[in-house]
Amino acid sequence: MSLLLRNARTGLRGPVRHVLIADGVVTAVSxxxxxxxESVDVQGAxxxxxxxxxxVHAVQWAQGRRRVDLTGARSAREAVELMAAGxxxxxxxxxYGFRDGLWPxxxxxxxxxxxxxxxxxxxxxxxxxxxWLSPAALALIGRGDHPTGVxxxxxxxxAVAELxxxxxxxxxxxxxxxxxxxxxxxxxxxQDFELADNxxxxxRRARLHRLDVRVTCTIxxxxxxxxxxxxxxxxxxxxxxxxLLEVGPLKIFVDGSLNTRTAYCETPYPGTDSxxxxxxxxxxxxxxxxxxxxxxxxxxxxxxxxxxxxxALDAFESVxxxxxxEHAQLLRQEDFARFAKPGLVAGVQPAHAPDDRDVADxxxxxxxxxxxxxxxxxAAGARLELGSDAPVAPLDPWDGIASAVARTDDERAAWHPxxxxxxxxxxxxxxxxxxxxxxxxxxxxxxxxxxxxxxxPAALRGIEVVGTLxxxxxxxxxxxxx
Numbered sequence: 001m002s003l004l005l006r007n008a009r010t011g012l013r014g015p016v017r018h019v020l021i022a023d024g025v026v027t028a029v030s031x032x033x034x035x036x037x038e039s040v041d042v043q044g045a046x047x048x049x050x051x052x053x054x055x056v057h058a059v060q061w062a063q064g065r066r067r068v069d070l071t072g073a074r075s076a077r078e079a080v081e082l083m084a085a086g087x088x089x090x091x092x093x094x095x096y097g098f099r100d101g102l103w104p105x106x107x108x109x110x111x112x113x114x115x116x117x118x119x120x121x122x123x124x125x126x127x128x129x130x131x132w133l134s135p136a137a138l139a140l141i142g143r144g145d146h147p148t149g150v151x152x153x154x155x156x157x158x159a160v161a162e163l164x165x166x167x168x169x170x171x172x173x174x175x176x177x178x179x180x181x182x183x184x185x186x187x188x189x190x191q192d193f194e195l196a197d198n199x200x201x202x203x204r205r206a207r208l209h210r211l212d213v214r215v216t217c218t219i220x221x222x223x224x225x226x227x228x229x230x231x232x233x234x235x236x237x238x239x240x241x242x243x244l245l246e247v248g249p250l251k252i253f254v255d256g257s258l259n260t261r262t263a264y265c266e267t268p269y270p271g272t273d274s275x276x277x278x279x280x281x282x283x284x285x286x287x288x289x290x291x292x293x294x295x296x297x298x299x300x301x302x303x304x305x306x307x308x309x310x311x312a313l314d315a316f317e318s319v320x321x322x323x324x325x326e327h328a329q330l331l332r333q334e335d336f337a338r339f340a341k342p343g344l345v346a347g348v349q350p351a352h353a354p355d356d357r358d359v360a361d362x363x364x365x366x367x368x369x370x371x372x373x374x375x376x377x378x379a380a381g382a383r384l385e386l387g388s389d390a391p392v393a394p395l396d397p398w399d400g401i402a403s404a405v406a407r408t409d410d411e412r413a414a415w416h417p418x419x420x421x422x423x424x425x426x427x428x429x430x431x432x433x434x435x436x437x438x439x440x441x442x443x444x445x446x447x448x449x450x451x452x453x454x455x456x457p458a459a460l461r462g463i464e465v466v467g468t469l470x471x472x473x474x475x476x477x478x479x480x481x482x
Contacts, residue, residue: 002027003472004036005447008047011436012424012453019047021443024471028439042481045466046451048427049434050188050444051397054347055326055387058192058215060128062174063166064391068095070123076100076107079132083123084115092137092163095123096391100130101259101359107132109149122163124156126355127392129260131156140164153256153277157195172201176209178395183475185396186446186465189214189432191347191387193251193300193326197223199230199238206241212468212475214444218248218300221280224292233296243471249300249324250292253279255308258329259359263305265330269363276305285315293321300324300347306332306370313338324385329356330364330371340381347385348374350404350426351393357415368416374404375419384421386430397430398463404429406457423452423460443472447481 002022010017010029020028020036028034068086073079083095093116100107112121112134121134133149141162143151151159165171182190190213192198198217205211217238219227227250238245255277256262261269262277269276280288289299303312304327312325313335322343329352339346353372360368370376377384386400393399399409404426407414414420421429428435437445447467452460468476
């Protein structure tokens with residue numbers, strides 16, 4: 001079955017052409033329309049490679065879409081008031097999105113108990129590195145004696161995983177529904193970094209639900225031996241999923257996050273002796289990466305602080321394997337050039353720069369010129385892939401693209417505008433390196449109502465996507481394209 005897209009503007013400021021798709025591949029881009037089984041006039045819409053979100057937590061994003069929104073809280077007290085007034089979710093009231101890096105007061109379990117006596121409440125921070133639990137919620141997971149109810153880093157991840165979840169069927173439905181919503185924004189795939197058995201979970205979802213995106217299924221460090229035993233190798237297609245699933249890299253944490261003040265940094269955090277959290281030291285990191293690489297599993301190393309990034313780069317140089325460094329939010333000047341190593345990808349989240357600018361100005365004071373430094377990385381020869389870290393930012397690559405180009409998402413002037421990157425660099429970084437539509441390309445494509453180059457950053461963030469194709473199959477189609 002062949003599909004002809006007539007009158008499509010092919011690429012940024014590109015010519016209007018007719019694009020033929022057959023067997024999931026672009027087979028022709030021509031000035032004259034060739035014959036096809038089906039023909040659709042897209043009326044001058046701009047045809048571009050489909051978007052990939054290189055860093056997603058799919059289950060947490062799907063749940064976060066249904067949780068109490070705490071992003072507006074300017075203090076612990078305001079967060080509690082928002083939570084107490086919210087509807088909650090299931091047996092446990094769950095809120096998401098607080099950022100306590102600049103709060104004037106401290107969160108604690110007593111504050112939650114006073115506002116909602118006996119009610120199980122869990123509040124998860126915007127960066128996913130902190131969970132704040134009420135006494136009743138702590139009791140549910142056997143931590144009733146926790147002194148504060150504020151759990152950070154590994155303790156946070158473990159506690160959240162132990163909370164009573166929705167049923168598997170319900171959760172799978174939420175996840176696939178969220179993926180379809182992403183397709184409506186031009187997304188054709190994402191890399192899922194859930195701390196779970198992602199290959200098994202996505203194989204089940206592909207069997208029971210229609211998938212409107214491709215998914216790269218990462219492997220948490222704790223599941224390394226299980227993955228080796230199963231013969232999983234990064235880049236392999238997962239059987240029984242119609243080519244929509246592939247095995248991803250092994251996720252390893254070196255440090256924590258900026259908002260939790262656990263990113264591992266050369267300079268201590270203001271007013272403390274703390275440099276952050278070193279979750280995986282250099283020797284353990286090298287050993288884990290070497291074992292994984294020997295079995296065909298490439299590493300994806302979480303490194304946010306500048307010392308953490310240096311440790312990750314040292315390990316890549318020592319082991320000699322390709323892979324990824326996730327986040328790379330603060331870098332030492334001498335480390336930029338090291339990102340040009342062949343086979344190394346910097347997985348970055350541009351929407352975090354405007355989100356975190358105020359916290360960074362306080363906790364990384366004097367160093368923010370090398371924070372979220374995308375122009376610096378590109379100039380050094382690094383390969384960038386853009387992601388959202390959803391639910392930390394929305395699973396909408398246009399949000400990240402606009403932030404990468406503008407370095408702001410509100411009425412304020414650009415934050416370190418010297419680190420902005422052009423749209424011609426941001427779009428390929430959000431499309432797995434694809435910059436145009438050519439014969440032989442996979443028919444993973446999107447159609448936008450306007451040429452993105454004609455839009456200012458605010459309009460770019462809200463750009464109208466009129467169609468998305470996955471292997472030539474429509475996953476989103478508005479009335480504008482028939």
